[in-house]
Amino acid sequence: MTGGATDGPGPTDDSGPSSPAGPTGPKRRGRPSRTADTSGPDARTRILEAARTEFAERGYDRTSVRGIAKAAGVDSALVHHYFGTKDEVFAAAIELSFEPALVIPDVLGDGTEGLGERLARYFIAVWENPASRAPLLAIMRSALTHEAAAKVLRGFVLRRLLERVAEGLDVPDATFRAELAASHMIGIAMFRYVIRAEPLASADPEKIIEMVAPTLQRYLAEI
Amino acid sequence: MTGGATDGPGPTDDSGPSSPAGPTGPKRRGRPSRTADTSGPDARTRILEAARTEFAERGYDRTSVRGIAKAAGVDSALVHHYFGTKDEVFAAAIELSFEPALVIPDVLGDGTEGLGERLARYFIAVWENPASRAPLLAIMRSALTHEAAAKVLRGFVLRRLLERVAEGLDVPDATFRAELAASHMIGIAMFRYVIRAEPLASADPEKIIEMVAPTLQRYLAEI
Incomplete structure (x- = not known):
């Protein structure tokens, strides 16, 4: 088990010992978005909620990063920025769903x-x-x-x-x-x-x- | 549903308790197939096993009566003849799978x-x-x-x-x-x-x- 930063949507890096991307977990892509009006915590939350809805309604197969971005009203790049791949967005959505x-x-x-x-x-x-x-x-x-x-x-x-x-x-x-x-x-x-x-x-x-x-x-x- | 113009042997009436087709139970479509070499108990068994495999490997969504027929080496009409609709084939495949x-x-x-x-x-x-x-x-x-x-x-x-x-x-x-x-x-x-x-x-x-x-x-x- 990982010890540290468990408060936020914490380390969901369960895909093996690959990615030496640093100690900050899957949301490790550091560069801030260029589109100021769609970035920030609100955009992140919107993306996550859109992801949860998309996965819930369309299933894993038919959900795409592009579709999630569209539903959240942001650019696909921002989804990648915050969460990474589709699997990583899915992991974050799971985490949100499992909060209870x-x-x-x-x-x-x-x-x-x-x-x-x-x-x-x-x-x-x-x-x-x-x-x-x-x-x-x-x-x-x-x-x-x-x-x-x-x-x-x-x-x-x-x-x-x-x-x-x-x-x-x-x-x-x-x-x-x-x-x-x-x-x-x-x-x-x-x-x-x-x-x-x-x-x-x-x-x-x-x-x-x-x-x-x-x-x-x-x-x-x-x- | 009308009993008439369905292509192959027998009506595919699966939409409820209509069709007074006879007292012989769910596989009530009585007329034998015309293609002798693909009919009979063997063909029925082959269709059922093909259906089970198709549903298992492709999932419900991507399985079609046509695909089942192809896998069993028979005409789609024969599948309809023995089992009816896709849902009815599925029910029969379930039954086979639940035999244990x-x-x-x-x-x-x-x-x-x-x-x-x-x-x-x-x-x-x-x-x-x-x-x-x-x-x-x-x-x-x-x-x-x-x-x-x-x-x-x-x-x-x-x-x-x-x-x-x-x-x-x-x-x-x-x-x-x-x-x-x-x-x-x-x-x-x-x-x-x-x-x-x-x-x-x-x-x-x-x-x-x-x-x-x-x-x-x-x-x-x-x-």
Whole structure:
């Protein structure tokens, strides 16, 4: 795990030990944009949000840097400037979409008792909210259909999320167990929101939480 | 839809409960093909296997009846004759791919004790076998990206599989519980075989079975 600058959209350099571009992570292209009116933090945010929407609506395959730039009202060069390649824009969009998930280590922070229920409740709340659900589904779709997207997700989910969760657990094979828990919640999301298999699709969230909480509790807190 | 001017043998009426074509079930198009050397059970099997391969390799979107026919070495009309529309071919291909899963009710048949472990072991064996894994992953991909595919899967999984499983269970909300169990195994498959998140991706199958079996046992056999 990388130690330092984790505050902002931090180091998502998970593509291996290539690029010796410096210690500032993927947004390492230093030259400021020439088009003053479209640069700055606002443009960066606009690009990121456009990227998330484009990936969500069009899928990984049909999304292009050019399309993202157009949707954000900026020049393609500015997208490259801030984020780099399409894969790097995708990584940044994933990060934005997973922001709710990054709170999970805090959810875990309150100790072992009731952990499974807290986590189940948190997951369901994220999935029940269409605003957070749509980009997560888009990521799942992309990862299922494109190895490049799967690779980005793999690096991100593992390094930023599951390993951090695992650090807070007091069980053997903590990362393995965190993955089992996460896989269950992802599978439920697929059944409930994508395939919409009844009765799970219409089930009361509380009923799901009640059934799933003991499973998560066992994976994450019981030896 | 009119029954008339469809090119090849037989109407391709797939748009609902119209066509009073006869009591012989979904493959109700009765008239035999005119091209003797490409008809018969062999041609049907070849079409089905070609369909499964095409959907698996190209995805739902890029698969066409024409492409399936070409891969099977038959005329498109024969595909329509045996199966109907692309969605109906897809449904038949799903059925073929899920054949291993249709044994599940038998797996359940041996009673409650050890049920979770038997089921976990069975799932993992199906997923570990590349021959059965590939089409299942293809279906998941299609269902995640195409509502038409999701709809077919929804109907099939529910009616043919989960409800049959649920019938054999002695718990309340049996279908709901069967879905929770299935969703967990699907999620594990995504993490292990698609995202390939370590350490789950390289974990000993026995270790996964050991952890997951009690979860399935609780969902399917404990109130």
